[in-house]
Amino acid sequence: MTMNQFVLRPYRGADEGALITLWNATLTHDRINAATFRTKVLLDPNFQPAGLLMAEADGALFGFVLSLTRQTPLFLQGLEPDVGWITAFGVHPERRRQGIGRALFDAVLGRFAALGRQRVLISPYTPNYFIPGVDVTAYPEAIAFLEAAGWRSVSQPISMQADLIGFCIPQEIVALAERLTTEDICVRGVQAADLPALMPFIAQTFGWDWYRFAQEYLSELFGRGSDEICFLVAEQGGQIVGYCQARRERFGPFGVIPEARGRGIGRLLLFVCLSEMLAKGFHCAWFLWTGQDAARLYALAGFRQVRQFAVMRRDL
Numbered sequence: 001m002t003m004n005q006f007v008l009r010p011y012r013g014a015d016e017g018a019l020i021t022l023w024n025a026t027l028t029h030d031r032i033n034a035a036t037f038r039t040k041v042l043l044d045p046n047f048q049p050a051g052l053l054m055a056e057a058d059g060a061l062f063g064f065v066l067s068l069t070r071q072t073p074l075f076l077q078g079l080e081p082d083v084g085w086i087t088a089f090g091v092h093p094e095r096r097r098q099g100i101g102r103a104l105f106d107a108v109l110g111r112f113a114a115l116g117r118q119r120v121l122i123s124p125y126t127p128n129y130f131i132p133g134v135d136v137t138a139y140p141e142a143i144a145f146l147e148a149a150g151w152r153s154v155s156q157p158i159s160m161q162a163d164l165i166g167f168c169i170p171q172e173i174v175a176l177a178e179r180l181t182t183e184d185i186c187v188r189g190v191q192a193a194d195l196p197a198l199m200p201f202i203a204q205t206f207g208w209d210w211y212r213f214a215q216e217y218l219s220e221l222f223g224r225g226s227d228e229i230c231f232l233v234a235e236q237g238g239q240i241v242g243y244c245q246a247r248r249e250r251f252g253p254f255g256v257i258p259e260a261r262g263r264g265i266g267r268l269l270l271f272v273c274l275s276e277m278l279a280k281g282f283h284c285a286w287f288l289w290t291g292q293d294a295a296r297l298y299a300l301a302g303f304r305q306v307r308q309f310a311v312m313r314r315d316l
């Protein structure tokens, strides 16, 4: 397809270096290297070259959109046949406002429509999203571009970070742990003996994406072994009621079953995990995605907001 002087075409293997350079010039707050590109894009089971559309002129790349539809189900989550995702896009700073972005999006949305998709989301695609949505501070042009094309913001997740230097479990959390002990609730490191109950617990309570994430960390922990992983379970009367995971500085996810919420179990998991992270030598903790409600809990542990996203949606 030719748009004025531009050609839109699918990704080819030889584009890798030029595409990464373009990606890093456009997605300035979400730069990647070849290893990330290969593992999170090329080796994603849902990757199709036709979904990674390139805008080319005179043999050089000026724009791209990475779009996905499920080719394989995420465990039992199904193929989600009415949804398409866009996880990254950009037009070279010197070639903006020339209609390249619009041409790329028209082509991608046309492909989604031909594939029977009814709605498109930027960019909560599991497992290989890069950021939850458009970073409203880093990429104001993208917000303007999308709003002009009829996209709307459907949620506003935030990313937070905490400095762990000098982090201590406060006295009130120590008292909370003691109180929970009297209710037969404790927080402790995961053991292999937990796995038969833990894995179905995670899948049933929190869904297949959290299962996949836990499986990845636990495979490292119980496989070749890792001192970079913290994995805690909360137990009440011998039953698992919650868990928490972290790898290096990246915290989460963590969760407590709905029936056991509101009693401080999540708070205890969070503080114990942060304390273990510091003891492993990690000086900060961060995560990419939470809502405003959980943000209050995180703030108690010293987290502050570092990024604000807009999950964008467009119905076809």
Ligand SMILES: CC(C)(COP(=O)(O)OP(=O)(O)OC[C@H]1O[C@@H](n2cnc3c(N)ncnc32)[C@H](O)[C@@H]1OP(=O)(O)O)[C@@H](O)C(=O)NCCC(=O)NCCS
Pocket (backbone or CB within 6 Å): 026, 027, 087, 088, 089, 090, 091, 092, 095, 096, 097, 098, 099, 100, 101, 102, 103, 133, 134, 135, 138, 139, 140, 141, 142, 143, 144, 145, 146, 148, 149
């Ligand atoms: C968002 C982006 C891809 C737009 O690409 P582009 O090729 O400049 O977009 P187009 O020229 O096709 O713009 C189409 C319409 O969108 C709107 N638009 C685009 N950029 C805009 C801006 N900076 N301010 C206001 N409106 C804008 C306009 O309505 C424009 O039409 P017009 O030029 O006729 O007024 C580009 O700004 C970019 O690469 N930004 C950085 C990367 C990024 O933020 N990616 C998303 C991260 S999740």
